[in-house]
Amino acid sequence: MAGMSMEEYVNAYYGGMLGLSKEYGISKADDPLDTDKTTYFNTMFGAKVFNQLNNESDVFKLLPKQPWNASGWRVLTGRTTSASTPAGTYGIAEGSAFPETDVPDILEVETDMKEVVTAWDITTKASAMSTADDGLGNIEAFLKENASQDHMYYIDSFLMTQNGTLAGNNFESLDRLIGANSEVALTGSGSQIAAGDLDPYGATAGNFDRDGGASDYLDSQVSLGTVGSSLAAARTLSLSLLDTVIGDALEAGAKYEDLILLTGYDTLEVIKQKINTASNATWRMMMDGTQAGKNVGGVKSMPGANLDTRVGYYDSIPIFVSQHVPKATLVGGTSGISTGISNIYLMDLSNVFFKVAVPTTYVSNEDLGVTQKLAREYAFITGGEVIMPRFNTHGKIRDLELS
Numbered sequence: 436m437a438g439m440s441m442e443e444y445v446n447a448y449y450g451g452m453l454g455l456s457k458e459y460g461i462s463k464a465d466d467p468l469d470t471d472k473t474t475y476f477n478t479m480f481g482a483k484v485f486n487q488l489n490n491e492s493d494v495f496k497l498l499p500k501q502p503w504n505a506s507g508w509r510v511l512t513g514r515t516t517s518a519s520t521p522a523g524t525y526g527i528a529e530g531s532a533f534p535e536t537d538v539p540d541i542l543e544v545e546t547d548m549k550e551v552v553t554a555w556d557i558t559t560k561a562s563a564m565s566t567a568d569d570g571l572g573n574i575e576a577f578l579k580e581n582a583s584q585d586h587m588y589y590i591d592s593f594l595m596t597q598n599g600t601l602a603g604n605n606f607e608s609l610d611r612l613i614g615a616n617s618e619v620a621l622t623g624s625g626s627q628i629a630a631g632d633l634d635p636y637g638a639t640a641g642n643f644d645r646d647g648g649a650s651d652y653l654d655s656q657v658s659l660g661t662v663g664s665s666l667a668a669a670r671t672l673s674l675s676l677l678d679t680v681i682g683d684a685l686e687a688g689a690k691y692e693d694l695i696l697l698t699g700y701d702t703l704e705v706i707k708q709k710i711n712t713a714s715n716a717t718w719r720m721m722m723d724g725t726q727a728g729k730n731v732g733g734v735k736s737m738p739g740a741n742l743d744t745r746v747g748y749y750d751s752i753p754i755f756v757s758q759h760v761p762k763a764t765l766v767g768g769t770s771g772i773s774t775g776i777s778n779i780y781l782m783d784l785s786n787v788f789f790k791v792a793v794p795t796t797y798v799s800n801e802d803l804g805v806t807q808k809l810a811r812e813y814a815f816i817t818g819g820e821v822i823m824p825r826f827n828t829h830g831k832i833r834d835l836e837l838s
Contacts, residue, residue, distance in 0.1 A: 598614050
């Protein structure tokens, strides 16, 4: 073959020159090796797993944390009164007797500590084989990291559960806590809210009954659409809605430096558009790289608010976003019956916190003699409850549609 030209070589390989194949031992392959031969080639996936999930869990991080030092608290709901005047303090004539005495109204509130658990186990065989063949490698580390993300993801989803769903053994929902009697006739998921569904902490706090009528101390500052039979009418967001809720919360006793706004990504875009078209430049949203754990517009973030996220402001109030913020079911408007855009929550961080009984803890049981099975058990545990000692300094804007 050393003396063959390229043309002779090609002709010989494809049988174009009779006799050359025999002379030089060259012939066309009838069964070439290609990548369809599964015994020769197998796809390798590798140990790297590319995450396609949004694991953002900022709501829990926003809540200030306090230790669980008691299961109850007391609430001052009314001032002292007198049989003679609306208030127990007033001027009297010379030499007259003191006004009739009274004591302020105080309610006792009790709530239970909740425990949220994310558990998983790994068989001894799966653990041994994870580093063999094309396994994930250190499967224990992979599942631990995944479980820690899921644990916080679901805690955030519990905190933002729509108000028509009772918390049960999950942490209480901010959408239920930041509520009002006016929502009783509305829906959160297409069916009318049942009696008691809006009562903070449910049956464990019998003094908190929002079904009984409007209340100065039980009701948050809730802005909602026109009430239909069981749905609210769709409406578009305006800056005046924000101004009204903020003003009502301030009048109830909130302080600017304690307030934050929480909404979803869709509603944030609407807010930005509304502000950018407003004529008053002082209301412009400022988007910058400031981290939430630092001073934001002169306001310090509260403990637990160290978020790696960009923060905008409205009326000097920082805005945070979460994928878990609920959307109301709407009737009317431009889209018929549909799901609206995310609610907006005005939160007074001086009057809401997560009371920690069990800090988020990783536990494991790797003793097969204890598990009594060929598997090792693991879990993340968080114990506590969301406590809102005051409701009327918080607010909510709901029943919004994309305009």
